[in-house]
Amino acid sequence: MLHRMMQHAGGEEMKGRSGIVHRRRTTNRRKTAGSTRIHKRHMNKKQSVISKTRRSRSKADLVDLRLMWKAGQRAGSQAKADNTASEEHARLAWNTHAANVAELNNFEVAMNAGKAFMQGYAHNSGHSFQIVPLPLRHSAAAVVCACNEERTLGQVLSQLKRLPLTDIIVVLNGTTDDSLKQVLRQPGITLVYEPDRAGHDVGRALGAKMTDAETVLFVDGDMVVSAEQLAPFLFAVDRGQDVALNNLTSLLPPFAGQDEVSRIKAYLNRTLGRADLGSNSMTAVPHALSRRMIQTVKPASLAVPPKAQSLAIQHGMSVSAPSQVDVIRSNRLRPGNTGNGNDVARLILGDHLEALATWLDTGWNTAQARTPSRVEVAYRRNAR
Secondary structure (H helix, E strand, O other), rough: HHHHHHHHOOOOOOOHHHHHHHHHHHHHHHHHHHHHHHHHHHHHHHHHHHHHHHHHHHHHOOHHHHHHHHHHHHHHHHHHHHHOOOOHHHHHHHHHHHHHOOOOHHHHHHHHHHHHHHHHHHHHOOOOOOOOOOOOOOOOOEEEEEOOOOHHHHHHHHHHHHOOOOOEEEEEEOOOOOOOHHOOOOOEEEEEEEEOOHHHHHHHHHHHOOOOOEEEEEHHHHHHHOOHHHHHHHHHOOOOOOEEOOOOOOOOOOOOHHHHHHHHHHHHHHHHHHHOOOOOOOOOOOEEEEEHHHHHHOOHHHOHHHOOOOHHHOOOOOOOEOOOOOOOOOOOHHHHHHOOOOOHHHHHHHHHHHHHHHHOOOOOOOOOOOOOOOHHHHHHOOOO
16 A cells, blocks of 8 residues: 555655666656646747737738638639629629628728738639729729829829729820820820929819819829829728828928928928828828818819818818828929929928918917927927
């Protein structure tokens, strides 16, 4: 009985080898204990990774992408059977399906769901298309302003055609190169041709009057921006924003290193009670506007972008900067937009002064204006 108890307790073995066996057993226990500790550490680390993964999951996980893929497969199979596979059919199939998915109110969610659908469609139809599966609930159009952009205009239009747009309006003004030929080669484009130079701002005002779309995206013909980068601006307005600006805040230097244009943009926004917008402005593309905003401030006001922006804020419209496209480094350098006090800079400064004057004339709300303390001014000036 004693022997059995000792064996059960992991003690000695008979036949005179108790010491050796005991040491072996102790070593095995130590190894086992060590392995257990390692295993526990591994499991804890694994659980920690899983926990972090769960915590870091985006809203994209709210939609079962497998269901999106299977829905795309069904649409692709039908297209193959009917021999109707095309960009138009794929987009229509996705929009029809997306209309019944309530969770597509987040841009990332919507894009991931659309990509999964299109992958399923391509898998079963045998046709893959380069369209951006952006589920818009309302009609959308794009206005392209261009002057002597023959090298880039065709690429700009090609990217826009990847988006679910009902209209693409090109406003050509004062062009002397082959930009017109670039436009005429592209089917389904509405062309506004002005022989004299009118400028991009006037072009946007003209283009806005040429469409009844609920969302209007504005781009320039000299900047090739991918359809994926343009999609967030369309989505923001489609889901309720009135003005979706290009968020250039992180691309600007500290206040001390900023030019006068960036400073006056920030000054106008602060005066309007929207310091959170920083130097973001309708003077920069891409940006998108709602039909409600255009009708409220009148298309003619778009010829002076800061004025249109101030009027939108004054009327209580929703203004945000949902995404960033680096147009600072990609901006085409011209004789009129380089150097201190260049023509473009003076024009933009004048536009902001006009916006401020309009704001004052219409009776600005002094409660929105708060004089910052000297400490705040010093902090902003020296911020890095």
